[in-house]
């Protein structure tokens with residue numbers, strides 16, 4: 795789709811809500827919104843395989859690696875309103891570790907799309923499981939949904955927690971419990 799068509803759609807929305815699209819503050823709004831959407835949906839153009847495989851390092855470490863409190867912004871696919879939260883990721887290496895920064899990068903790939911939280915949780919776990927091939931991977935997301943706060947049911951104190959477990963995290967309660975105890979101190983601010 796062309797940039798012009800996108801911007802025309804935003805003008806239509808502004809008119810629909812009763813705005814004067816020619817007033818000073820709004821003249822550049824369609825262009826600004828387009829650029830914001832290009833950024834917020836840039837994850838569609840990114841490949842998690844490339845991100846992970848670029849920074850794999852041989853390691854004999856086989857203890858749990860946890861990257862917690864990775865903040866993210868996404869948008870729900872139902873209302874296109876923000877989902878704001880934190881992702882906690884753990885894996886147990888099997889001969890290879892991944893560059894630490896690549897984990898938040900993978901989170902961004904899936905956050906910067908239209909999402910539902912359950913799918914985003916699965917996609918992060920699946921990408922790491924497939925391309926890092928660890929003994930196990932665990933992903934927990936704790937998030938606020940603006941479609942449940944700013945409108946609709948209007949519940950501002952409620953957060954949603956989702957998880958995806960693979961390999962040893964699924965099989966061994968001890969491993970899962972260790973992960974849960976490491977992330978238990980985290981909460982959304």
Ligand SMILES: Nc1nc2c(ncn2[C@@H]2O[C@H](COP(=O)(O)OP(=O)(O)OP(=O)(O)O)[C@@H](O)[C@H]2O)c(=O)[nH]1
Nearest residue numbers: 870871872873909910911912939941942945946947
């Ligand atoms: N499972 C799941 N549901 C979500 C997520 N984000 C938003 N939703 C829900 O998607 C549902 C869409 O329901 P609909 O009844 O079609 O939409 P609606 O009339 O706007 O619903 P209300 O939000 O209840 O006013 C709502 O219950 C939202 O809370 C998500 O990440 N996961």
Ligand SMILES: [Zn+2]
Nearest residue numbers: 870872873941
């Ligand atoms: Zn929603």
